Amino acid sequence: MLIQELLDIYTACTLCPRACGVDRTKGETGYCRLPADIVMDCALAHHGEEPPLSGTCGAGTIFLSSCNLGCVFCQNYQISHGTRGRSLSVLQLARVMLDLQKTGCHNIEPVTPTPQMPLIMEALCMARAQGLTVPLVYNCGGYENPDVVRMLDGMVDIYLPDFKYGLEEDAVLFADAPGYPRFALESIREMVHQVGDDLKIENGVASGGIIVRHLVMPGRLDNSREVLRMLKDISTNIPVSLMSQYTPTPKVKSHPQLGRRLTSAEYQSMVDFALDLGFENLFIQEVNTFELTPDFGSDDPFGNKT
Numbered sequence: 001m002l003i004q005e006l007l008d009i010y011t012a013c014t015l016c017p018r019a020c021g022v023d024r025t026k027g028e029t030g031y032c033r034l035p036a037d038i039v040m041d042c043a044l045a046h047h048g049e050e051p052p053l054s055g056t057c058g059a060g061t062i063f064l065s066s067c068n069l070g071c072v073f074c075q076n077y078q079i080s081h082g083t084r085g086r087s088l089s090v091l092q093l094a095r096v097m098l099d100l101q102k103t104g105c106h107n108i109e110p111v112t113p114t115p116q117m118p119l120i121m122e123a124l125c126m127a128r129a130q131g132l133t134v135p136l137v138y139n140c141g142g143y144e145n146p147d148v149v150r151m152l153d154g155m156v157d158i159y160l161p162d163f164k165y166g167l168e169e170d171a172v173l174f175a176d177a178p179g180y181p182r183f184a185l186e187s188i189r190e191m192v193h194q195v196g197d198d199l200k201i202e203n204g205v206a207s208g209g210i211i212v213r214h215l216v217m218p219g220r221l222d223n224s225r226e227v228l229r230m231l232k233d234i235s236t237n238i239p240v241s242l243m244s245q246y247t248p249t250p251k252v253k254s255h256p257q258l259g260r261r262l263t264s265a266e267y268q269s270m271v272d273f274a275l276d277l278g279f280e281n282l283f284i285q286e287v288n289t290f291e292l293t294p295d296f297g298s299d300d301p302f303g304n305k306t
């Protein structure tokens with residue numbers, strides 16, 4: 001894939017299913033409110049990802065500002081609901097990637113890359129040319145344009161998509177994201193086509209493949225069941241990370257369903273449901289074992305203490 005073909009998408013943006021059609025190179029902005037620039041919040045070694053991603057030295061996370069989803073309960077809202085951040089050149093982002101590798105990170109993991117993907121890929125190519133060898137982890141929200149995902153073939157080593165909504169009503173109500181279930185399904189199908197339906201491990205850390213994440217929400221178990229049923233249509237071999245850490249953010253503190261944490265019984269019922277469907281490669285958390293913090297504090301949701 002020529003980087004220029006990716007960059008051209010900015011001129012009538014269809015990077016995600018919202019297909020705003022704006023020319024971001026001329027300063028127009030769409031739903032995500034991002035220009036055709038790289039806007040980064042921070043980059044750090046993250047020890048709280050799934051163990052094959054965090055390894056012993058951490059995942060090389062690059063937290064990008066804004067998001068193409070509008071999840072009302074977003075656990076990462078301090079970063080995803082705003083567009084503030086450091087504006088970086090492609091060269092500067094390539095340096096960030098190389099610095100993360102230098103500090104020992106096992107991979108480079110842009111978080112919410114979708115609205116900024118073309119410039120991230122340009123930076124990746126630049127960093128590869130300058131000695132970046134660790135895998136690229138594409139940690140996206142699942143509201144993807146499948147045609148754009150097809151363009152990433154050969155550039156992404158590990159896909160880490162969310163599959164948040166199996167029910168259209170939940171996608172619209174909670175994320176203002178019409179069509180989410182079918183866009184996520186088709187995009188994940190394409191990801192599996194590119195990298196397979198498993199996770200390749202070398203020397204104890206992931207080197208390729210896919211993990212699909214699903215945040216189980218309180219009172220929305222029908223949504224979770226539908227996600228798993230849809231995923232089963234692709235393959236039950238796909239590693240699934242069932243996340244239990246849902247924490248009500250200030251925006252939803254008084255929401256009738258989203259205003260509380262998940263119970264152990266709710267979470268366990270989803271684990272059992274996944275196992276009954278035939279999923280065997282599950283990443284499982286304990287419920288209420290940690291508090292989500294903006295700076296991703298020292299408690300590791302997957303059980304490792306940092």
Ligand code: SF4
Nearest residue numbers: 013016019020030032
């Ligand atoms: S990436 Fe942003 S501007 Fe482009 S289609 Fe999605 S929301 Fe709209």
